[in-house]
Amino acid sequence: MYRSGAVMAWNVFKFCAALRGLGSIMILVVLGVVGVTYYAVVVCNYAPALVDGDLDSLIAVAVLILFHSLLVMLLWSYFSVVFTDPGSVPPNWRPELDEERGDTDPLTESEFGTASSDPVNLRVRYCRKCNQFKPPRCHHCSVCGRCVLKMDHHCVWVVNCVGALNYKYFLLFLFYTFLETSLATLALLPHFVAFFSDGEIAGTPGNLATTFLAFVLNLAFALSVLGFLIMHISLVAANTTTIEAYEKKTTPKWRYDLGRKRNLEQVFGLDRRYWFIPTYSEEDVRRMPALQGLEYPSKPDFDAQEF
Ligand SMILES: [Zn+2]
Numbered sequence: 001m002y003r004s005g006a007v008m009a010w011n012v013f014k015f016c017a018a019l020r021g022l023g024s025i026m027i028l029v030v031l032g033v034v035g036v037t038y039y040a041v042v043v044c045n046y047a048p049a050l051v052d053g054d055l056d057s058l059i060a061v062a063v064l065i066l067f068h069s070l071l072v073m074l075l076w077s078y079f080s081v082v083f084t085d086p087g088s089v090p091p092n093w094r095p096e097l098d099e100e101r102g103d104t105d106p107l108t109e110s111e112f113g114t115a116s117s118d119p120v121n122l123r124v125r126y127c128r129k130c131n132q133f134k135p136p137r138c139h140h141c142s143v144c145g146r147c148v149l150k151m152d153h154h155c156v157w158v159v160n161c162v163g164a165l166n167y168k169y170f171l172l173f174l175f176y177t178f179l180e181t182s183l184a185t186l187a188l189l190p191h192f193v194a195f196f197s198d199g200e201i202a203g204t205p206g207n208l209a210t211t212f213l214a215f216v217l218n219l220a221f222a223l224s225v226l227g228f229l230i231m232h233i234s235l236v237a238a239n240t241t242t243i244e245a246y247e248k249k250t251t252p253k254w255r256y257d258l259g260r261k262r263n264l265e266q267v268f269g270l271d272r273r274y275w276f277i278p279t280y281s282e283e284d285v286r287r288m289p290a291l292q293g294l295e296y297p298s299k300p301d302f303d304a305q306e307f
């Protein structure tokens with residue numbers, strides 16, 4: 001799905017063109033799901049419950065506060081992924097050729113643009129489509145038509161590549177989407193169950209249909225996002241990207257694996273106050289090369305660094 005073989009090239013080209021064509025429609029789909037959910041949870045069910053009095057009102061206040069807070073974080077993360085450049089290779093970027101032998105990138109085998117018998121040049125990764133050198137962990141995206149730093153995957157939901165500079169925002173988007181869709185599912189559950197009970201149910205047919213639709217959508221999203229979230233947490237814990245996880249199977253020792261805690265910091269930053277919001281502290285951006293996407297600390301040289 002992510003990499004094209006020669007035989008598949010034409011099909012993949014069609015696939016990529018289709019993805020490009022889909023473009024911003026996906027943003028409307030996301031906003032549509034958010035809109036339906038908002039209407040079902042807030043307008044149809046919990047805002048009216050505010051005037052019920054007693055426990056119902058208290059529950060409604062709690063649900064509404066939590067729902068709106070998560071919605072703000074979800075949309076903030078979402079538009080951060082959509083509008084943040086995942087990272088492109090600076091023009092005239094050249095690899096340093098005097099690196100030690102230990103720095104060989106294990107992914108180079110499939111990526112030699114300039115195959116040579118010279119052992120120094122063997123480490124050079126080159127993109128023939130962009131006609132430029134590739135920094136470590138950089139991959140060419142056929143949908144974007146350019147090289148993306150520490151590319152993870154091209155995400156249709158955010159109409160953007162997920163790479164070095166917006167991966168954290170993508171993870172937070174997954175995280176808040178999971179929380180928000182779970183909350184919506186639980187909040188709508190009693191109203192959904194009411195459909196199948198024998199008694200009279202209150203509400204207009206429109207409200208009932210929206211509630212039904214929103215419940216099914218949110219349950220489906222909560223379950224599928226949970227799977228994605230678990231996969232990405234294990235990727236972050238091992239300091240790999242989705243692409244690298246596919247290619248890494250032949251590499252027993254992963255050079256970027258710095259231990260779970262440090263792997264996490266390489267994506268979320270050192271400043272914990274910024275872990276749950278889609279941005280980094282200025283200091284982190286300055287002191288952490290991984291957040292600029294061109295160099296990554298690896299096992300042998302990590303201990304030599306200050307942090
Ligand atoms: Zn490229």
Ligand SMILES: [Zn+2]
Pocket residue numbers: 141142143144145148153154155160161162
């Ligand atoms: Zn892309």
